[in-house]
Every structure is written in C-alpha cells, then in structure tokens.
Amino acid sequence: xxxxxxxxxxxxxxxxxxxxxxxxxxxxxxxxxxxxxxxxxxxxxxxxxxxxxxxxxxxxxxxxxxxxxxxxxxxxxxxxxxxxxx
Numbered sequence: 001x002x003x004x005x006x007x008x009x010x011x012x013x014x015x016x017x018x019x020x021x022x023x024x025x026x027x028x029x030x031x032x033x034x035x036x037x038x039x040x041x042x043x044x045x046x047x048x049x050x051x052x053x054x055x056x057x058x059x060x061x062x063x064x065x066x067x068x069x070x071x072x073x074x075x076x077x078x079x080x081x082x083x084x085x086x
Contacts, residue, residue: 014075017058043076
C-alpha cells in the first residue's frame with residue numbers, strides 16, 4: 001500500500017491534479033474489463049494484468065497502476081477510465 005505521506009505529495013504528471021487510492025468497486029469493474037480484453041493504456045498497449053492497487057486522478061478520468069508497491073506515474077502507462085468503470 002502507498003504510504004500516506006507519498007500520496008499527499010504525488011500528483012498526475014500530466015495535469016498536476018491530486019491523486020487518491022482507487023476503491024475496490026472501481027478496481028473490480030476495471031479488472032472485469034481487463035478480463036474481457038477491452039482495456040488499453042494511454043500508450044495504446046493492451047492491459048492484460050490484473051490491477052490490485054492504483055491511483056486515480058482527481059477528475060476520475062485516469063488511473064495509474066501500482067505494481068510492487070510502486071506507483072507507475074508515466075503518462076503512457078496511465079489507463080483512461082471510461083464512465084462505466086467510475
């Protein structure tokens with residue numbers, strides 16, 4: 001889990017908006033879409049690995065996955081969140 005101190009200073013590298021931890025419902029909906037093969041990241045790559053933890057931008061439009069307790073804060077790795085996953 002991301003340390004609260006780190007979460008307090010992290011911002012979206014694209015818009016500088018604040019971030020929050022993704023809730024379980026959002027992750028469940030996203031992982032269902034991943035299992036269906038309908039999720040791509042900003043770089044255009046298909047997302048195939050389950051996401052157990054992530055950060056969501058304040059506007060709820062983009063998710064940054066967390067892998068091995070490390071937030072992946074690269075714009076091309078960000079996952080756009082469709083309305084259905086919010």
